[in-house]
Amino acid sequence: MTAEDEKRFQAKIRAIQDTMFVIGGKWKIPVILSIYCGNRRFNDILASIPRITNRVLSKELKHLEENLLISRTVVSEYPVRIEYALTEYCLSIDKIAKPMEEWGIDHKKRLVNKVKFRQNEYPDCRQLH
Amino acid sequence: MTAEDEKRFQAKIRAIQDTMFVIGGKWKIPVILSIYCGNRRFNDILASIPRITNRVLSKELKHLEENLLISRTVVSEYPVRIEYALTEYCLSIDKIAKPMEEWGIDHKKRLVNKVKFRQNEYPDCRQLH
DNA sequence: CGGGATCCACAATGATACTG
DNA sequence: CAGTATCATTGTGGATCCCG
Numbered sequence: 366m367t368a369e370d371e372k373r374f375q376a377k378i379r380a381i382q383d384t385m386f387v388i389g390g391k392w393k394i395p396v397i398l399s400i401y402c403g404n405r406r407f408n409d410i411l412a413s414i415p416r417i418t419n420r421v422l423s424k425e426l427k428h429l430e431e432n433l434l435i436s437r438t439v440v441s442e443y444p445v446r447i448e449y450a451l452t453e454y455c456l457s458i459d460k461i462a463k464p465m466e467e468w469g470i471d472h473k474k475r476l477v478n479k480v481k482f483r484q485n486e487y488p489d490c491r492q493l494h
Numbered sequence: 495m496t497a498e499d500e501k502r503f504q505a506k507i508r509a510i511q512d513t514m515f516v517i518g519g520k521w522k523i524p525v526i527l528s529i530y531c532g533n534r535r536f537n538d539i540l541a542s543i544p545r546i547t548n549r550v551l552s553k554e555l556k557h558l559e560e561n562l563l564i565s566r567t568v569v570s571e572y573p574v575r576i577e578y579a580l581t582e583y584c585l586s587i588d589k590i591a592k593p594m595e596e597w598g599i600d601h602k603k604r605l606v607n608k609v610k611f612r613q614n615e616y617p618d619c620r621q622l623h
Numbered sequence: 624c625g626g627g628a629t630c631c632a633c634a635a636t637g638a639t640a641c642t643g
Numbered sequence: 644c645a646g647t648a649t650c651a652t653t654g655t656g657g658a659t660c661c662c663g
Contacts, residue, residue: 370531374527374531377527377591377595378523378524378527379598380594380595380596380598380599380602381523381591381594381595381598382520382523382598383598383601383602384594384595384597384598384601385514385518385519385594387598387601389514389518390514391511391656394507394510394511395507398503398506398507402495402499402503403495406624406625407624407625407626408624408625411625416657418656418657418658419625419626419627420626420627420628420656420657420658421655421656421657422626423625423626423627426626432601432605433604433605444624445624445625446624446625447624447625447626454604457597457600458597460593460596460597461590461593461594461597462506462510464589464590464593465509465510465513465514465590466506466509466510466513467509467589468513468586468587468589468590469508469509469510469511469512469513469516470509471586472512472513472516472561473509473512475562475583476561476562535644535645536644536645536646537644537645540645545637547636547637547638548645548646548647549636549637549638549646549647549648550635550636550637551646552645552646552647573644574644574645575644575645576644576645576646
């Protein structure tokens, strides 16, 4: 393995880690999908995702905003509202979400006989409207 | 949003979370790439990934083996060796790794002016050989 | 309503030592 | 060599309260 190969691999790892940093974790995809589904206000999003707390949601929204995936708009009416929306750019994550979804489905079939498959079961999401 | 849409979204979220559970986290991609690069023995892999500890590596290897991405073979010569290798199936993660890599690279360009981009800087990987 | 501040429990990780 | 065991530390998230 040459030094150039090394560099390529390092770059690859970093890029993948970057992606995971942005959309990885327990709540980012649910938050994005919640907004995608029509929830625009903090408490609506909060209510739509079972078991999430306001502190965590707050952090996640900030993170997603910093990464340009969502926008935060102060609507200055009375009373003042705050609205979240997906950015155009956010739709680009479908490029990764799709393959991940497909792989996840395939993988589950492969492990159908195993018990210890997933630790953090994603909760029922019945309130997504 | 109908009840069926709801179910579809729940399934989508779960599938993506499943994928992240399997290949997400700090070390799984580095471990896979290390083996891909030719490291087959525990201590070689350990030495090739900066800052990983044997305890964590041990867990990661077990996790990857349970998920059929790597194989663990006891070579009964004298002295006994243990060899890790990628499975054929493991190569299928390229379907996700590629899009993630590309997205990560694009995303970084977009955030070139932001400082707080990535928290856990992946270490220099100079010992990957 | 949209969060921030604080406190606390538990999980994840590191360091070090040890074993078959 | 290929890990496990133990302990200390850190981090992460939940629960709760509070505030403009």
